[in-house]
Amino acid sequence: MSRPASTWAREAAAVFAKEWRSELRTRYALNTLALFAINTLVVVSASLGPLGAAPGRATETLPVLLWLILLFAAAAGLPRAFVHEEETQTATALRLAATPSALFCGKLAYSASVLAALEALVAPLFLAVMNLDVPRPGLLVATLAAGGFGLAAGSTLVAAIIAQARGQGTLFAVLSFPVLLPLLLLAVELTRAAFAGGVPGGPEGPVSQGGAGVAMVQLLLYDGAVTTAGLMLFPVVWNP
């Protein structure tokens, strides 16, 4: 804590660079996330059939499917961030080398960038396969950015917790679900607004009182709250 801010930032950047370097050696997370997301996308699209979702229902149901794909892809790949450190027994070296909060920020930046890459791959595919027009593309991009960051923030802390427990794969899903649910509800609501576009007479989200603005503020607040909680709680999770 007493270290100057520049050292802290350098540590966080070093962790971020190390994560990407070791990721690019194996490409484990990238491959898992991308394949998982594409597989689910194929399942969803194929089972909707050649005509896709019924036009009236598309803006209601498709956002749910998009975020479920992203959630499960994240659950498949992101816990790796800390589980890998425990498995290869590099966690102790990392404990000695980096300030916990800098480590958390480095890992969070890595997870967020992986998710952003995933979204950049999945979202256009999803729109193309589902034959969707997006009347408010700006809102969709903002939602994907804020939602992806929140997903990364929540997952990073939960991943740090489960890395020290048994049964990590299932435990991650069990622990992260109640924490990430508000984020998913908000992201789905905002994505609906982006797809529906507030066209007069068009389908509205179910009772979105206050509209997309309120939901976006709440989503950003969620991101901020979970990141702050992560910064405060990560040191006690990480250091015995």
Added chain:
Amino acid sequence: MKRTAAAWLLWLWIAAVIWGAFEYAPLAAKFIGQSSRILFFHVPMAWVAFVAFMTAGVASLRYLFGTHPPRDPRHDRAARAAIELGLVFGVLATVTGAIWSRIMWGAYWNWDPRQTSIVMALIFNGAYLALRDAVEDGEKRARLAAAYAALGLVVTPFFIFVVPRITFSLHPEPVINARGRVEMETRMLQVLLASGAGFTALFFWLHGLRTRLLGLSALAEHRTAADAPAFAPIDPAGAAPGTSN
């Protein structure tokens, strides 16, 4: 002796509440049959589930950041006991609510905002206990579980503000409402408040008992471990020395 007297008093109090719920309080208008009486039990159960969740959150924060002494296992046991009881009261609130919902709304379940919230609380409590089961080491288990409970505490306000905004509610709101006043017949309100106070006291009584019990079993485990010789030969029958009783 004092404890016993308090427990008897609580017993009498709750007996009086049960009598009041069926004999003293009138039926609410616009409710089918006798169904409004379930309110005297359903609302306190939901309230106690919330109190239990908050108790667990505060105990977890005290475990993580308390300094007198640091990492006091008593706070960890208090958090665990509160989560367990919260699960019990939460299930009772859900079941009583679903029965009433079937009578009044025609379906056991319809994702009313309060139903969503209680389900998330139940899932959270279950996840907390699953996490505890997945960690062997006592200190580490306490630390990770407390961090998870603290994360839950941070996320809770979003359920309170976000979920009701997204879905509409049929839930009656005579006590907690946006109009800021209590809309309930006086005798019903008396019984409801008495019931709330009684079940809150019941929660804290059970919580104290459970926390003490967890403390005693931790002590017994500690003694057993201390009694065992440091280099005991492994007993082929599986009974380690000192654990035979």
